Amino acid sequence: GQQLxxxxxxxxxxxxxxxxxxxxSSSIFNTWLWYKQDPGEGPVLLIALYKAGELxxxxxxxxxxxxxxxxxxxNISASIPSDVGIYFxxxxxxxxxxxxxxxxxxxxxxxxx
Amino acid sequence: DAGITQSPRYKITETGxxxxxxxHQTWSHSYMFWYRQDLGHGLRLIYYSAAADITDKGEVxxxxxxxxxxxxxxxxxxxxxxxxxxxxxxxxxxxxGSGSDTQYFGPGTRxxxx
Numbered sequence: 001g002q003q004l005x006x007x008x009x010x011x012x013x014x015x016x017x018x019x020x021x022x023x024x025s026s027s028i029f030n031t032w033l034w035y036k037q038d039p040g041e042g043p044v045l046l047i048a049l050y051k052a053g054e055l056x057x058x059x060x061x062x063x064x065x066x067x068x069x070x071x072x073x074x075n076i077s078a079s080i081p082s083d084v085g086i087y088f089x090x091x092x093x094x095x096x097x098x099x100x101x102x103x104x105x106x107x108x109x110x111x112x113x
Numbered sequence: 114d115a116g117i118t119q120s121p122r123y124k125i126t127e128t129g130x131x132x133x134x135x136x137h138q139t140w141s142h143s144y145m146f147w148y149r150q151d152l153g154h155g156l157r158l159i160y161y162s163a164a165a166d167i168t169d170k171g172e173v174x175x176x177x178x179x180x181x182x183x184x185x186x187x188x189x190x191x192x193x194x195x196x197x198x199x200x201x202x203x204x205x206x207x208x209x210g211s212g213s214d215t216q217y218f219g220p221g222t223r224x225x226x227x
């Protein structure tokens with residue numbers, strides 16, 4: 001099936017640093033979504049992207065839908081301890097309510113105080 | 114708040130038993146989904162439903178059954194639980210009203226099969 005690639009599996013940064021995460025695919029996606037999952041909770045939507053080249057911000061988070069539609073990145077600026085968690089990218093191949101999400105395996109982010 | 118609740122939050126059962134995980138939504142999502150999350154695999158789709166009485170298989174549907182007699186409920190049943198079904202299960206709903214593909218997740222059910 002289709003796959004979204006996220007690497008590395010884990011990232012360790014210092015509080016206050018910026019961090020960037022990539023998500024790539026060999027297929028073209030119509031929608032890119034970024035989720036964050038805290039321990040013991042379900043994934044929570046951070047940012048949704050619907051157009052190639054789109055750059056969207058949500059507070060300290062910024063995400064972009066790659067021009068080729070085969071990748072997306074998420075930036076977190078001035079990291080804080082509560083940024084700790086697993087960050088998933090997800091995408092849909094078909095636009096619309098009947099589309100199914102494909103998920104990356106996630107990146108576990110640790111923030112050292 | 115995504116309007117998705119799941120119960121129970123934790124469940125321990127034995128191999129061969131039938132177990133049902135409940136999912137309830139209050140946002141009138143037309144589409145609902147069940148995923149399982151396992152280390153090294155991320156989130157994998159088990160079943161989804163486009164509306165009441167309409168369901169379809171996902172990537173890992175073997176050993177699972179779903180029903181959707183009412184729009185707000187989407188229970189997932191393991192007919193004869195196996196140890197390989199030990200996992201965290203998430204229910205999600207789709208916000209189709211905005212015309213987007215955005216899915217919202219419940220808090221999850223952690224299932225252990227002994």
